[in-house]
Each structure stands twice: as structure tokens, then as C-alpha cells.
Amino acid sequence: MDLSLRLLQALEAVAAEGSMTRAAGVLNLTQQAVSGQIRQLERVIGTPLVERRSTGIELTPAGEVVRKQGSALLSAARVMVTEARLTATGRPEPVRVVFKAQSTAHFMPAVEAAMRLEAPEAEIRPIAAHTLPDELDALVEGRADAAFLWLPIGDDPRFTVHPLLDEERWVALPPGHPLESRTELRIADLAGVPVVGPRDGMPRAVVDFWFIDPRPDGSRAVLGPQARTPEECLHLVAAGHGCWIAPASTVTYFAHPRLTWLPLVDAEPNTLALIWPRHSANPMLHLLLDQTRRTLLPAATN
Incomplete structure (x- = not known):
């Protein structure tokens, strides 16, 4: 069975965005490439996983099963890569995260606790900021590794953007x-x-x-x-x-x-995202993203 993680990532993005086009933007792929990956995953599983409705693309019941189990596989894979890199390189440098307290107080402490369970050596170093220029400058100047911030940030190709939640x-x-x-x-x-x-x-x-x-x-x-x-x-x-x-x-x-x-x-609505410089090689960033999404998932489904 040829079940590639990139196929599961495509389904996860389509489920989150409700659109092939928006999922393509998140994955930095073309819409045709994402559609092709979904079709390939459906061939591997042997049943339709998505259906198009007037409100957008939704998962079939089988698609929900694959998304849920696939999310666990993706999480395990990210943790595996992070732990392997940490084993090879030793104690990781602190992850410096720009934040606004009013935007992250309801989830950031839980994210830090979850990261310590997955990687006991991990350390989050928070850096408070007030405006978008402050946040982006900290990333560009190397004073921070990632930032929780509100979209939009303008047309800026220097960063990888991962939407997390919407607020009215x-x-x-x-x-x-x-x-x-x-x-x-x-x-x-x-x-x-x-x-x-x-x-x-x-x-x-x-x-x-x-x-x-x-x-x-x-x-x-x-x-x-x-x-x-x-x-x-x-x-x-x-x-x-x-x-x-x-x-x-x-x-x-x-x-x-x-x-x-x-x-x-x-x-x-306002959309909160986690962003970091596009060419960052910090192995802890994907663990931070994964634990943030897992922490926020119960609130998003209530």
C-alpha cells in the first residue's frame, strides 16, 4: 500500500480549508496538484473521501476516518523527526515565539505543557509584541523564530503561514x-x-x-x-x-x-496564524505547530 504522508497532508489541508484552492495556498502547491493528491489517496483507500457541495468541499464519512487517523500519523511522524534531530544535535535552542497576550492566553500555556511532554528538553521563550511591524521585524532580524499573529500580513513571500483559528x-x-x-x-x-x-x-x-x-x-x-x-x-x-x-x-x-x-x-472574522521564515530549519517549529493545532482542536469542534 503506497500511503504517502504528503497525501494525508493534502486531505488534512482540504478538510481544514473546505477548498482545493485554499488548501493549495496553505501547502504552496497548485490546485491541480492538490486535486491529484486527493484522487491518488482515494485510489489507495478505495473509496471517495471528499464531496463537493454548494458550501465547499466536505469529507465523506470515510474521509473523516482517514483524516482523523491520518492526523495521528502525521503527528507521530513530526515528533519522530524532531526527536531524531534532537538526538543528533543535543539540547535544542529555545524556540523564541512572538505573541500578543490577549490573543494567545487561552491556549499558549497548554501548548507549552504539551510540547514538554513530547520533547522534555523543549523550551518556549515568549516575546511580547504589539503591532504587525513589530512581529515581522522580530522574525526578519532573527530575534524570534516564529510568531502567533493575526492575518492578513500583506503579500510577503518571506514567511510560511499556518492558519489556526477564526474569531468573530x-x-x-x-x-x-x-x-x-x-x-x-x-x-x-x-x-x-x-x-x-x-x-x-x-x-x-x-x-x-x-x-x-x-x-x-x-x-x-x-x-x-x-x-x-x-x-x-x-x-x-x-x-x-x-x-x-x-x-x-x-x-x-x-x-x-x-x-x-x-x-x-x-x-x-479575524484569523490567527502561526508563521515563521520560509527557509527556517528549526526542527521544533513543526512540533510547535502540531501541538498548537491539537490544543485548539477541541475548541474548534465545540
Whole structure:
């Protein structure tokens, strides 16, 4: 039986992305190559593993079995490679990971604990950052090995990008704002409301995404004062300078007695990813990715 790990990786990517095209982007392959790998895997297994629906590509019941068991095989293979390299090279260097506390507090400690079980010599060294330029500079300058950050990062071919989870967007409103009595918001409700947040040094496409500019009706967002840190954003909102649009995890991490947080129900979600330089040879990075995905899987399936 010719069951290559790359075929299992293709099925895993298609299942996660719900699309051959998006899976191809994750795997750095063409759409035709991914489709060919799925067909080859179906020939090996002897039954269809995917089916196309109006909402995208979904796994058949047999496909779910292969994905689940294949994920365990891929995990075991990655651990095998990591342990073999560590045996050959000795104690590994610490893995320096850039992070934002509000984005990773709900899973990063569990990931570190899981990594220590798989590789007792492993050490995660966290490096706090506030903005996308800070995160990318740390990777480019060699001060960090990987980063947990929010997409998009712009068209930057220097990095390998591994999406991890989606979060809905929420809006922080100042005290006494006319919208604070609502239970949810839509983008149209924010017409004319200034949006605070970081902009300097960020690609225009990234700024447009975070500020939702232009709006679906073609109008332009009103840009409020700039702020680099979450604390600065919260202060500006509390002082009545505008609203702040942030991922849902920010709401639970930052409690503020004067602000109202409401979900922005029709906005494209935020996607958190783990990225690292494309040509990195650090053997611990795939173990970090694997343990992060395993840690996040229960939350994604609830």
C-alpha cells in the first residue's frame, strides 16, 4: 500500500480549508496538484473521501476516518523527526515565539505543557509584541523564530503561514454611546464613528482589513487617533475618541469598567496564524505547530 504522508497532508489541508484552492495556498502547491493528491489517496483507500457541495468541499464519512487517523500519523511522524534531530544535535535552542497576550492566553500555556511532554528538553521563550511591524521585524532580524499573529500580513513571500483559528470581531464603544444599548452591531451601524488603532508602518491592505475600509456600501471608514497597544486603544475609546474593532479574545482578556463590547456580526472574522521564515530549519517549529493545532482542536469542534 503506497500511503504517502504528503497525501494525508493534502486531505488534512482540504478538510481544514473546505477548498482545493485554499488548501493549495496553505501547502504552496497548485490546485491541480492538490486535486491529484486527493484522487491518488482515494485510489489507495478505495473509496471517495471528499464531496463537493454548494458550501465547499466536505469529507465523506470515510474521509473523516482517514483524516482523523491520518492526523495521528502525521503527528507521530513530526515528533519522530524532531526527536531524531534532537538526538543528533543535543539540547535544542529555545524556540523564541512572538505573541500578543490577549490573543494567545487561552491556549499558549497548554501548548507549552504539551510540547514538554513530547520533547522534555523543549523550551518556549515568549516575546511580547504589539503591532504587525513589530512581529515581522522580530522574525526578519532573527530575534524570534516564529510568531502567533493575526492575518492578513500583506503579500510577503518571506514567511510560511499556518492558519489556526477564526474569531468573530467585536467593537468597543465609549461610555454613553448611542449604540451601547444594542445586543449586536452591523458594519452599517458604525457609519461616521471614528475607528482607533495602529496604522503606521502597516501595509494598506492590512489597515483596510482591520478598519473595514471601504465599507460594504462603498463609504469610507472614519479613521480616529492612532494607538500602538491595546491599552492605548482602550484609553482612546474610554475618552470618547471613537470605537475599536478587535478579535473576540480581546474582550475576555481586557476588562474595562467604562466600555461596552458588542459583536460585529456581519464582519469577516479575524484569523490567527502561526508563521515563521520560509527557509527556517528549526526542527521544533513543526512540533510547535502540531501541538498548537491539537490544543485548539477541541475548541474548534465545540
